Amino acid sequence: xxxxLTTPEDYLALxxxxxxxxxxxxSVHRDFDALAGWDSLHLLKLVSSLERATGRRVPVxxxxxxxxxxxxxxxxxxx
Amino acid sequence: xxxxxxxxxxxxxxxxxxxxxxDRLRALNTEGRxxxxxxxxxxxxxxxxxxxxxxxxxxxxxxxxxxxxxxxILAAHPDTTVVSVAVAGHSTVGPVAxxxxxxxxxxxxxxxxxxxxxxxxxxxxxxxESHLHTAGTDLALVILDAQAVFDELPPVWRVEDLERAxxxxxxxxxxxxxxxxxxxxxxxxxxxTLPLHxxxxxxxxxxKSRAALGVAWREFNAGLLKxxxxxxxxxxxxxxxxxxxxxxxxxxxxASYAKANLGEELLARYAREIGHLARTLKGRSKKVxxxxxxxxxxxxxxxxxxxxxxxxxxxxxxxxxxxxxxxxRQIGSQGVLLAISSKNDQEPVLEVLRTHPDxxxxxxxxxxxxxxxxxxxxxxxxxxxxxxxxxxxxxFVDDSPFETGLVASSLPEVAVVRLDEEPALHIDxxxxxxxxxxxxxxxxxxxxxxxxxxxxxRQDLLDSSGSMEEYLDKLGVKVQVAVVGDGDLARxxxxxxxxxxxxxxxxxxxxxxxxxxxxxxxxxxxSVRSGDRFGDNGVVxxxxxxxxxxxxxxxxxxxxxxxxxxxxxxxxxxxxxxHARDGLGVTEVTxxxxxxxxxxxxxxxxxxxxxxxxSETEEGELGFTHSLAALPEVPTYVHLDADxxxx
Numbered sequence: 001x002x003x004x005l006t007t008p009e010d011y012l013a014l015x016x017x018x019x020x021x022x023x024x025x026x027s028v029h030r031d032f033d034a035l036a037g038w039d040s041l042h043l044l045k046l047v048s049s050l051e052r053a054t055g056r057r058v059p060v061x062x063x064x065x066x067x068x069x070x071x072x073x074x075x076x077x078x079x
Numbered sequence: 080x081x082x083x084x085x086x087x088x089x090x091x092x093x094x095x096x097x098x099x100x101x102d103r104l105r106a107l108n109t110e111g112r113x114x115x116x117x118x119x120x121x122x123x124x125x126x127x128x129x130x131x132x133x134x135x136x137x138x139x140x141x142x143x144x145x146x147x148x149x150x151x152i153l154a155a156h157p158d159t160t161v162v163s164v165a166v167a168g169h170s171t172v173g174p175v176a177x178x179x180x181x182x183x184x185x186x187x188x189x190x191x192x193x194x195x196x197x198x199x200x201x202x203x204x205x206x207x208e209s210h211l212h213t214a215g216t217d218l219a220l221v222i223l224d225a226q227a228v229f230d231e232l233p234p235v236w237r238v239e240d241l242e243r244a245x246x247x248x249x250x251x252x253x254x255x256x257x258x259x260x261x262x263x264x265x266x267x268x269x270x271x272t273l274p275l276h277x278x279x280x281x282x283x284x285x286x287k288s289r290a291a292l293g294v295a296w297r298e299f300n301a302g303l304l305k306x307x308x309x310x311x312x313x314x315x316x317x318x319x320x321x322x323x324x325x326x327x328x329x330x331x332x333x334a335s336y337a338k339a340n341l342g343e344e345l346l347a348r349y350a351r352e353i354g355h356l357a358r359t360l361k362g363r364s365k366k367v368x369x370x371x372x373x374x375x376x377x378x379x380x381x382x383x384x385x386x387x388x389x390x391x392x393x394x395x396x397x398x399x400x401x402x403x404x405x406x407x408r409q410i411g412s413q414g415v416l417l418a419i420s421s422k423n424d425q426e427p428v429l430e431v432l433r434t435h436p437d438x439x440x441x442x443x444x445x446x447x448x449x450x451x452x453x454x455x456x457x458x459x460x461x462x463x464x465x466x467x468x469x470x471x472x473x474x475f476v477d478d479s480p481f482e483t484g485l486v487a488s489s490l491p492e493v494a495v496v497r498l499d500e501e502p503a504l505h506i507d508x509x510x511x512x513x514x515x516x517x518x519x520x521x522x523x524x525x526x527x528x529x530x531x532x533x534x535x536x537r538q539d540l541l542d543s544s545g546s547m548e549e550y551l552d553k554l555g556v557k558v559q560v561a562v563v564g565d566g567d568l569a570r571x572x573x574x575x576x577x578x579x580x581x582x583x584x585x586x587x588x589x590x591x592x593x594x595x596x597x598x599x600x601x602x603x604x605x606s607v608r609s610g611d612r613f614g615d616n617g618v619v620x621x622x623x624x625x626x627x628x629x630x631x632x633x634x635x636x637x638x639x640x641x642x643x644x645x646x647x648x649x650x651x652x653x654x655x656x657x658h659a660r661d662g663l664g665v666t667e668v669t670x671x672x673x674x675x676x677x678x679x680x681x682x683x684x685x686x687x688x689x690x691x692x693x694s695e696t697e698e699g700e701l702g703f704t705h706s707l708a709a710l711p712e713v714p715t716y717v718h719l720d721a722d723x724x725x726x
Contacts, residue, residue, distance in 0.1 A: 020108070020143030020177075037146070041173045044333050045142065048343075060332045 005053060011073050018049035028069045050076040100126035101136055108143040114151040117159060122491045124185035129497050134347040141177030149189040162188045162357045165210045167195035167203040168222040170340035178347040182354035197338060204255040216266040217360060224340035225273045238288040245299040253306060260310040267360060271316040272300040276328055311591040314356060321348040355513035362576040362587050365494060365514040366468060368410060369459060371477040372421035375498055376404055381423050381431060391437035399502035404439035406506050411444055414524025415515050416531055418447040420458040425450045446531040455482050456489040467640045469579060469677060474514045521570040523617040533613045551645060551716045558650045559608040559720040567606045568593055571621045574637050579677035581638040601626050607651050609642055616642055622651060631659045633670040646714035652688050653711045654721040660707045662723060668705045
């Protein structure tokens with residue numbers, strides 16, 4: 001099952017599902033330290049959801065260094 | 080049947096797709112109504128759990144359920160049972176939060192969770208101030224993985240090092256567990272066996288060492304499992320069968336980067352075991368298994384195919400049904416009552432159960448056989464009434480989506496096992512949940528089926544008697560009230576845990592807590608045995624009391640619902656009051672009634688024996704006093720044998 005993350009809405013939907021957090025578009029660009037309710041476990045859930053959605057392996061080492069959800073999207077969708 | 084009449088609303092070509100249970104949960108989350116709708120979650124979660132990827136979907140739902148504060152649930156629904164769980168671990172413990180929340184919500188429990196530090200298990204087990212030891216904690220989970228042992232090895236190691244590390248770790252854990260279990264008021268400690276990964280064994284290249292590692296590892300795990308046998312408050316979850324279900328033990332990147340050494344899938348299965356353990360601790364184990372017959376217990380439809388056309392042996396499919404019958408029988412041999420609800424005529428069903436050569440189960444294995452054409456929800460209610468058991472203690476098994484759907488929607492408190500047309504999967508589906516898990520089986524459990532069948536004989540006597548008095552007189556009720564002996568301790572604890580209807584204060588006591596009261600000279604812990612001309616009922620009741628100066632206070636009185644209304648309860652209290660006045664020399668006896676959803680029938684019990692009501696709290700708890708001026712009489716038809724000891 002591969003759903004391309006073409007629109008910001010797709011990515012937001014995936015984020016909400018993976019984390020259970022009520023995120024909005026602004027939170028995608030917020031630093032993790034400023035993201036209410038965020039913890040490292042969400043990151044792990046997000047990685048598995050991204051891999052399911054894109055059908056590709058996500059470089060976890062890079063994801064761990066990202067500071068925002070948008071950076072993670074960029075890493076996951078980079079060719 | 081016309082198409083119009085069978086098309087359910089919402090399924091028209093132009094209508095929207097019917098929402099899945101998971102979608103409805105997600106909608107409740109988006110609307111912020113999970114706490115408000117908490118009582119409706121078990122039905123939705125049961126549906127999610129029954130789906131193709133049940134455990135994984137439950138864990139996903141747990142992601143957002145875990146964000147609902149237990150206090151918000153309690154504010155909306157003050158009657159909600161809260162389960163307090165403290166988790167410590169060797170690796171990251173956070174990932175268990177989601178699945179655990181979902182599995183508990185599925186049973187209607189709100190989870191109050193406290194997560195320990197990364198690799199904090201030794202310190203948290205040791206430190207009496209740690210969250211594992213907090214008063215009121217129901218379950219203290221110490222989640223271990225193989226790294227707990229492997230981290231102790233030198234950089235380069237031989238199998239002898241591993242053997243030493245494993246022995247040392249087991250000894251260390253044994254001491255910590257011992258100390259934990261000895262502490263007053265501690266919850267139930269839950270450990271787990273440590274699954275071995277291929278990357279552990281295959282670091283050794285010589286096969287001889289690899290085999291020695293295998294031996295040392297099994298001995299370590301066996302040692303852990305033995306800890307549970309030594310302590311009443313310790314449970315060890317064996318992860319081996321959960322790993323054997325398949326899937327990966329962990330996700331190597333998550334293990335490496337996030338120290339999540341046990342994978343999501345395994346933790347989800349673990350959480351399911353913990354959910355059933357919580358049910359057991361809260362006295363909510365299921366007691367009755369109701370099965371369908373056609374295409375559930377045998378291949379074919381009796382009404383259409385005839386007795387010769389059904390099979391539970393000899394054919395491929397028949398054999399699968401036969402194997403399923405064996406499992407049902409096995410469960411029935413351990414105190415679970417078996418009953419039938421089948422859409423058939425009664426006579427042909429009885430004939431098959433008595434004479435068909437394929438059957439592993441016979442008519443005498445069932446306490447009720449309801450073969451008729453009434454709706455199954457009505458039949459389940461009928462069986463519950465006849466057995467005098469709450470319908471929430473029922474598990475219902477059927478292959479028909481119509482029947483399982485009907486029962487799930489009209490009796491949401493019944494656990495429904497949804498079988499399908501593949502009989503080889505019946506066993507896995509029935510055993511996917513530990514509905515009947517109990518801490519320990521008692522002699523009464525093993526005899527329970529027979530006891531309920533004798534009940535039918537008593538019913539016949541009642542039907543042939545002119546009056547209740549005549550019946551009781553003919554029945555020849557014998558009651559023995561005595562201080563609890565060692566052999567009855569587990570049974571007495573079980574009565575406090577399992578009895579809901581005749582339970583005056585519903586104070587649940589684990590075996591260790593019963594023992595503590597037995598050892599306390601101020602406390603009186605009595606067992607009530609009963610019997611009659613049809614046989615011995617075993618231990619059917621318990622009474623807890625303690626002395627406060629010139630007063631004896633009855634903490635609780637419990638009686639199995641099997642033996643209500645035969646004068647046993649009056650006899651027990653009458654003999655206690657006589658002992659209080661003449662043996663203990665106290666001047667009054669006090670007692671209480673604490674209302675629950677289930678025990679309203681005994682609200683007037685104390686006044687009926689001459690107790691005066693003295694107080695009532697806002698929660699409806701009633702206080703009573705007996706002046707001991709006039710003692711109630713033991714009913715004339717009861718033969719009493721009381722031995723309440725000297726003091």
